[in-house]
Amino acid sequence: MTSRMGFVGYVWAMAALDSANAEAVAKVMASFMMEPLV
Known part of the structure; x- marks a missing residue:
């Protein structure tokens, strides 16, 4: 989670x-937000 946000x-x-x-x-940011934060 932390690494992803970083x-x-x-x-x-x-x-x-x-x-x-x-x-x-x-658009890339949007795709990241659409992904489940696992």
């Missing part, structure tokens, strides 16, 4: 630095 946070930070990919990363 990875998502890292991806989000990269998205913030590269606004051009923000939409694409947002």
